[in-house]
Amino acid sequence: MNIIEGGVTAAQGFEAAGVEAAIKYQNRKDMAMVYSRTPCKAAGVFTSNVVKAAPVRWDQEVVAHSAYVQAVVVNSGIANAATGRQGYDCCRQTADKAAQLLGISPDAVLVASTGVIGNQIPIDRLLAGVEKLAESKADTKEAGTMAAEAIMTTDTISKQVAVQIELDGKTVTVGGMCKGSGMIHPNMCTMLGFVTTDIAISKELLQEALSEDVVDTFNMISVDGDTSTNDTLVVLANGMAGNPEITSKNEDYEKFKEALHYIDTTLAKLMAGDGEGATALFETKVIHAASKEDARILSRSVIGSNLCKAAIYGHDANFGRFLCALGYSGVQFNPEQVELYFENAEKRMLIYKDGVAADYSEEEASKILASPEVRVLVDMHMGEAEATAWGCDLSYDYVKINADYRS
Amino acid sequence: MNIIEGGVTAAQGFEAAGVEAAIKYQNRKDMAMVYSRTPCKAAGVFTSNVVKAAPVRWDQEVVAHSAYVQAVVVNSGIANAATGRQGYDCCRQTADKAAQLLGISPDAVLVASTGVIGNQIPIDRLLAGVEKLAESKADTKEAGTMAAEAIMTTDTISKQVAVQIELDGKTVTVGGMCKGSGMIHPNMCTMLGFVTTDIAISKELLQEALSEDVVDTFNMISVDGDTSTNDTLVVLANGMAGNPEITSKNEDYEKFKEALHYIDTTLAKLMAGDGEGATALFETKVIHAASKEDARILSRSVIGSNLCKAAIYGHDANFGRFLCALGYSGVQFNPEQVELYFENAEKRMLIYKDGVAADYSEEEASKILASPEVRVLVDMHMGEAEATAWGCDLSYDYVKINADYRS
Secondary structure, eight states: OEEESOSTTSSTTEEEEEEOOOSSSSSSOOEEEEEEEEEEEEEEEEOOOSSOOHHHHHHHHHHHHOSOEEEEEEEEEEOOOSOHHHHHHHHHHHHHHHHHHHTSOGGGEEEEEEEESSOOOOHHHHHHHHHHHHHHOBSSHHHHHHHHHHTOSSOSSOEEEEEEEEETTEEEEEEEEEEOSSSOOSSSOOSEEEEEEOOOBOHHHHHHHHHHHHHTTGGGBOSSSOOOSOOEEEEEEOOTTOOOOBOSSOHHHHHHHHHHHHHHHHHHHHHHHTOTTOSSEEEEEEEEESSHHHHHHHHHHHHHOHHHHHHHHTTOOOTHHHHHHHHTSSOOOOGGGOEEEEEOSSOEEEEEETTEEOSOOHHHHHHHHTSSEEEEEEEOOSOSEEEEEEEEOOOHHHHHHHHSTTO | OEEESOSTTSSTTEEEEEEOOOSSSSSSOOEEEEEEEEEEEEEEEEOOOSSOOHHHHHHHHHHHHOSOEEEEEEEEEEOOOSOHHHHHHHHHHHHHHHHHHHTSOGGGEEEEEEEESSOOOOHHHHHHHHHHHHHHOBSSHHHHHHHHHHTOSSOSSOEEEEEEEEETTEEEEEEEEEEOSSSOOSSSOOSEEEEEEOOOBOHHHHHHHHHHHHHTTGGGBOSSSOOOSOOEEEEEEOOTTOOOOBOSSOHHHHHHHHHHHHHHHHHHHHHHHTOTTOSSEEEEEEEEESSHHHHHHHHHHHHHOHHHHHHHHTTOOOTHHHHHHHHTSSOOOOGGGOEEEEEOSSOEEEEEETTEEOSOOHHHHHHHHTSSEEEEEEEOOSOSEEEEEEEEOOOHHHHHHHHSTTO
16 A cells, blocks of 8 residues: 555546635635546445534435435535525535536535534525536646645644555555544544545445444544534545456455555544644553453543543643543443553553552653653553544633634 | 521531641641531442542442441542552541541541542541541531532532421421532532431431432533542431431422432532633523433533533534534434523523524624523423533633643
């Protein structure tokens, strides 16, 4: 697997665009398009929130029932959630407009929105935006970057990644972009994510690969415990790489899954580290848990704890908070068996063992917690399962951003 | 039921004290004692966290197996959690010392601690503190207040309340105090709470009344989603009111439950409103839910959401966040049926109905959210059940307090 530059335009046959449409704010890109020159198999995973935004309901229909997908239209600024019938009509009009301009069927168009809940999208601006997108789309790296920038809300960096693998002598490319910074919580991902690939694969296996992979990637991140109404992750596969179509779980399928896992993990970590107000990526790895599910629950409980997050922000080696968050996770264990370590790229330090604090230097521990990527390693001494979860610290800026997000 | 001044010394035969023992900090009261001149029936509820502080394990033993309880010794500053065998020995020595000074049995002494996790308590200072407590205890209102002040950590106000009821011509008094500001989350209460009463009641019914009542009081508050290692709520009943002992669920039992409910609700709301960094008490009442459990889950999901809490802090009528928090709670419902209102003491305003925003004034809504007590009323239109949960807003100061709590 080779990591390459680029994002959604890295794979053959994909174009993208990002434009200013003044959906909510002036002078910033706020609409994006992803387009494939040929029809794609599509797979998707969507929010588990009972309150689903209109585009989520639209996309669930399209992914389930359309023969193929060929375009995605995204806007930021307004989420098109809690918008009733008018909100769903807005999705239909967007798809109609894009279909007409691109010469494809409306049910081959996915739509996605992110931003404030409860406002209606100004439909005229949205449709004018679709026109600009259709005119300006291109298959360049720059066009992919413009799209990645256009879907940002409170994100501070645009997020994209791409890799290549070889399947039977053919080069297959997988690329993706995502946005997500607040309202980020496992189950599922609370974000918009778009992955494009030129691989030839059956729709069923594409969906299975995606559904399996999110469990240990996007569903293992949390910024603030709030599962959004708009979470959407879709993969489009147009088959242009010319590999023998994958229709069974063969070696090629495993190679593709590995590539997809790299894309998903990278995007998920980018989101966690760019959490609203974050100054650090806060990773928790649980090893030797009794079961995989226990390991997931334990690691997510730690990265989801406000008190742990605040301790990371304050570089405060207040290990009791980490132990406490493991303790209320719902998983049963003997606290005396657990070992806690703080880690950064250079160093691992034992903090807690045999039921009491280890003999560590507060100063050294605080230095580790001041790293841009901080890891808490938890050894449960109970079994062989492990899991990793990613979050970020809790800073003044998180509160600032969310106390007046709309103003 | 009459609400009266006072706290743990309001009921007949109870004494209290609060002294400076320099457990962790100088120049502040940090040890408290509650003492009854006669033996008490005791009931208790304790943290559900797997990681239980030493005093929690001690008290669980005492409440389950001791014939009676006559004293409680509390320290703030250090939680005596994650302290291994040494921590448990510390409880035993505290009980021995108090028993010797008070002329009672060591297994009639409860202990409780709150503060930082993972440090050992300096035993010499703790035992010296017990001596000061035993010398200075008194049955005055002032002594009760001193005790309520001594158990505070990041609390900004001391918390006590008392009521009186008449049972068969006898005046029965119930009083209580608690502390709790951070690490506050349902299941259970994440706090220290002590209720004293001179009622005569069987131990079984005292425990049953307490266990039932916490479900809709202490377990319905949340400051930060972190369930502490030290949560303890105990009720001591010494029988000195001279009422006919309650041994069945008669009318007197119901009157006592009502009094206990008032005490618990008042203390729980005081804790929620005094959440770390809080500028407002944030209440969510869910009505017409399909079941009581649904109503509890829905209301707790809203007051537990960082995004809702930040919206309250910012006085931002961003109603989508409240709807979103209902949606990811795990309860199934039709978002188009739900109505959302913002309320304060003077006004109720419809915000969301029929799947879309109601026609409300942002300015007026923002004014409501700027009140010291803000209520979000949620009408599910599904059944007859209701529940109320209490939390607080999320402010810069929460982060500040928790980023350097120990320094």
